[in-house]
Amino acid sequence: MLTPTRYAHPDAIVSTDWLAGHLSDPNLRIFDCTTYLRYEAGTGRPYRVESGREDYGKGHVPGAAFLDLQGELSDGTSRYSFMMPPLEELAARFAERGIGNGLRVVLYARKTPQWATRIWWMLRAVGWDHVAILDGGIDKWEAEGRPTETGERRYPSASFTARPRPGLFVGKDEVAGAIGDAQTCTINALSSELHKGDNPRYGRPGRVPGSVNVPAAALLDSDSLAFKTPEEATQLFQAVGADRSKSMLLYCGGGIAATLDAFLLYQLGYTDIAVYDASMSEWAKDESLPIERG
Numbered sequence: 001m002l003t004p005t006r007y008a009h010p011d012a013i014v015s016t017d018w019l020a021g022h023l024s025d026p027n028l029r030i031f032d033c034t035t036y037l038r039y040e041a042g043t044g045r046p047y048r049v050e051s052g053r054e055d056y057g058k059g060h061v062p063g064a065a066f067l068d069l070q071g072e073l074s075d076g077t078s079r080y081s082f083m084m085p086p087l088e089e090l091a092a093r094f095a096e097r098g099i100g101n102g103l104r105v106v107l108y109a110r111k112t113p114q115w116a117t118r119i120w121w122m123l124r125a126v127g128w129d130h131v132a133i134l135d136g137g138i139d140k141w142e143a144e145g146r147p148t149e150t151g152e153r154r155y156p157s158a159s160f161t162a163r164p165r166p167g168l169f170v171g172k173d174e175v176a177g178a179i180g181d182a183q184t185c186t187i188n189a190l191s192s193e194l195h196k197g198d199n200p201r202y203g204r205p206g207r208v209p210g211s212v213n214v215p216a217a218a219l220l221d222s223d224s225l226a227f228k229t230p231e232e233a234t235q236l237f238q239a240v241g242a243d244r245s246k247s248m249l250l251y252c253g254g255g256i257a258a259t260l261d262a263f264l265l266y267q268l269g270y271t272d273i274a275v276y277d278a279s280m281s282e283w284a285k286d287e288s289l290p291i292e293r294g
Helices: 016-021 053-058 069-073 087-096 114-125 137-143 172-178 192-196 230-238 257-267 279-283
Strands: 028-032 035-039 047-051 104-108 131-134 184-188 247-251 273-276
Touching: 016 137, 047 069, 069 087, 069 114, 087 114, 104 114, 104 137, 114 131, 114 257, 131 137, 172 184, 172 247, 172 273, 172 279, 230 257, 247 257, 247 279, 257 273
Parallel strands: 028 104, 104 131, 184 247, 247 273
Antiparallel strands: 035 047
């Protein structure tokens, strides 16, 4: 496999320089997508979900609005956090928040871009491609001394034409059916500790049998939080056998970190990519499903 020297979809990544030069664009919609996971022991749940809205109010990219992933965009009836609502319903929610025809969207988050890539993947699922991730997020923006503003912004609602793409999110049946399939590469985006089964955060410790590990954090520069180069990302995926001829099936703890891996695979030219929505939050607790350790 040839190693790409540039990303396949450079329009889906914007730099802080680019964003600074386009803040006054009337057709640009910028969103802070920050969410925090507060890990808790002895509660029977892997973490407590906390919206990043408070930190957004204290300082954000000028003109940016806020998207609350769990509170506004997820299926509130599910027992699992962050689950996808019906696609047509999701499209309507995006429209209410100002995403729509003729507009371009830039997403960012604090501490990790995985919250932005999750909403990017959700937008792709409803057929919206005019969306980019801010490389390095607000952490890089602030480190460069760029301006921020406080308070809250909200965009007027927009007209959103949904073109749903079934198959970008899958469930446990598809994951179980792919075990042992030589044409599918199942990738765990969680840490090595969780992949090996050294931490029982989600229930039964371990991983989907036969899956390989590319931690989402490994795809970022540890200092700037910017994406690693195409060459570096390619090496990480090639090392675990993620060949472009195979289907890529990604999972993590709750369908969040997996979208960061999905974003980089997309940028490397992979086309057959799916994310297991409930991920280990479901798999580790279902005793009927196999699990592997070590």
